Amino acid sequence: MNESFHLTLIYATYQDMGSVKYVLFTGIFLIYFVSLIVNISVLLLIYLDISLHKPIDFLPKELNAFVSMNYVLFPPLMHPVIYGLKNKEIQHCLSKMRKKAMFVVSQR
Incomplete structure (x- = not known):
C-alpha cells in the first residue's frame, strides 16, 4: 500500500x-x-x-586538586542530607532536637 x-x-x-x-x-x-x-x-x-x-589553570595545583575533589565528593555526600530533610520522621526528630536546644540555651 x-x-x-x-x-x-x-x-x-x-x-x-x-x-x-x-x-x-x-x-x-x-x-x-x-x-x-x-x-x-x-x-x-x-x-x-x-x-x-x-585548559588554563588559574589556581595552584594543590588548590586546583582540592576544588576538583570538592566537585566530586560534595554533591554525593549532601544528597542524603538534602533528601533526608524531606522525610517526615527526620523533620519530626529535627524539630525535637531544636526544641531541646532552645530549652538548654534558655536555661543558661
Whole structure:
C-alpha cells in the first residue's frame, strides 16, 4: 500500500497577525541563524588554534586538586542530607532536637 505523507506547517502563534507574522518569523530566524554562525565560528577557532586545546589553570595545583575533589565528593555526600530533610520522621526528630536546644540555651 503506497500512501503519501503531507505535512502542513501552521504558524499557530502568529495566526491572527496578518503579514506581520512573516516579519516576526524572519526576525526570529535571523537571530537564530546569527547565533548559530557565532557558535560555529567559536568552535572553528578552538579547533584551529592549538593553544586553546589545553585548559588554563588559574589556581595552584594543590588548590586546583582540592576544588576538583570538592566537585566530586560534595554533591554525593549532601544528597542524603538534602533528601533526608524531606522525610517526615527526620523533620519530626529535627524539630525535637531544636526544641531541646532552645530549652538548654534558655536555661543558661
